[in-house]
Amino acid sequence: MIKKILIKVNPGMSDQTYEKVTTYRRNAFTVLFVVLGILTIISNSLVKHYFIGIDLTFLATLSNFFFAIALGFKLSILYDLSHPERLHKHKVIESDERTQFIRQRADALSLNFLLLLAITAALYGYSNSDQGWFFLIIPLILLLALRASLRWLLNQLL
Amino acid sequence: MKTRIQELRKARQMTQADLAEALAVTRQTIISLEKGKYNASLFLAYDIAHFFGLSIEEVFIFENGETDDKKNTHQS
Known part of the structure; x- marks a missing residue:
């Protein structure tokens, strides 16, 4: 899985292969940020319940930040898949x-x-x-x- | 290092964007190569020379100063 995420985009890679690589990579990051967002919410609620008794604004904001990044990744996948010329441009830049x-x-x-x-x-x-x-x-x-x-x-x- | 990329490109009536598309590199890379601001790797140099149907030495011209500098660096 790590190898698939860290795969280097070499010159000459086909657009189809690049599409698969980039979709896999961005899906993995989406999952990662959703998990981080959930963990932040859990830690915030634990702190509230056991220690302070109030919401920590920083942690609440951080969880929203993680969810926003995850949503951004997902939207970027959908957008790029419907615009192959943009994907090709990205491939050229990356390679x-x-x-x-x-x-x-x-x-x-x-x-x-x-x-x-x-x-x-x-x-x-x-x-x-x-x-x-x-x-x-x-x-x-x-x-x-x-x-x-x-x-x-x-x-x-x- | 001097290059003949601009000269060869213009002889084929190609734009920088056309050449960049053909070589699968960005247009900025072509600009940098033509201006001599960036030295291509051996792979890219081969691709460029192959595209123009010439040898690497015919497209990329080493200046005497550069080779002397490198010799001096190796000697010291």
Whole structure:
């Protein structure tokens, strides 16, 4: 299953094969995010029942966020399957060696930023007893969401 | 590294988009190759040369400076 998800899109791959690969991959991510959303709801209800007695806004928002991502993946599959020319364009972009090179650089850069933010969050969290450090995780999530923008930017610059 | 991609493409009256479609790469890759901003891998270089019916050396031209630099790097 992992092999199927991580399969590399090589130049020369047919559109039909790419369609199968990308559908499988996105279905797997949909399931993953639905499971994450359910787990977040369960953890929120457990915390509410046993510890605090109130809803944790962050966890409630996070579960909605996971469900929205899952829905986005499912809708993107349906949209791409009804637009084969878009799927072909995606295949070309994904198998393009220069794009792959740029993606690798963007990923490496994102990882550096993530590490820096994670270290800052951890240090701040340890040195302060309040719960404010919790919100430093938000930039980490934002950075992950902005990765696509970073790829686009590098694509223009390089 | 200099390339003759632009010259060969224009001789065949093809657009960058046409060539990109034929080689299954993005148009931006063709632009970068033509401008010399990106060096193609051996696989892509072979594909391009094969498409134009020429050898790799006829499409991609190494400049003396580049090979000298590489020799110096290997020696040091």
